Amino acid sequence: MRLANEKLAFDILEAGKQEFLSKGFKGANLRNIAASLGVTTGAIYGYYTDKEELFSTLVEEPARQFTEKYRKLQKEFSECKLEEQLSELPEISQEGHDWMMEHIYNHYDAFKLIICCSVGTKYEHYLETLAEIETNSGILLMERMEEAGMKFRHIDEDMVHMLSSALFSGVFETVRRDMPKEKAFIYMNGIREFYSAGWFQILGIS
Helix, strand or coil: CHHHHHHHHHHHHHHHHHHHHHHHHHHCCHHHHHHHHCCCHHHHHCCCCCHHHHHHHHHHHHHHHHHHHHHHHHHHHHCCCHHHHHHCCCCCCHHHHHHHHHHHHHCHHHHHHHHHHCCCCHHHHHHHHHHHHHHHHHHHHHHHHHHCCCCCCCCCHHHHHHHHHHHHHHHCHHHHCCCCHHHHHHHHHHHHHHHHHHHHHHHCCC
């Protein structure tokens, strides 16, 4: 009996994933998921209180791991000496970016759900959370530069946030476009080069 229940739990997740990928969270329906499995909606309610809990189960762990890793990478960057920070722009190392892309492609369906199908869930603004982390790191760097008496072009928080949002929009464009992994890594390296040169340019430093 336990094995049968485990199989049903797995099947509900798989059927739910396909329903969300096909119709988005708002268009998805637990009745459709149940019908595809030949069970009643009551069988699904035995595992999930509603479709949002089902959606969250599909994405929450990969999303949490990505956010926590990104916060950790930014914290490590902020603890470096200012000279090291400026020499290592952008803030995330090649190794860090490689980890990010590997994680995205190792959990591709979860991030496809977040990026393309999450309107109406708490993950609808997931990229905004990442942009806030990036924004805070950029503001902190400029504060350190000012404290050190460096001459640079000051940009306000709104501008930093716009650039940070554009960064993550670009990163996850690979998912929106269903880009092959190998191409996505090349694409990501191009983004790193663009933002590295861009930050030096916009801050007016060399």
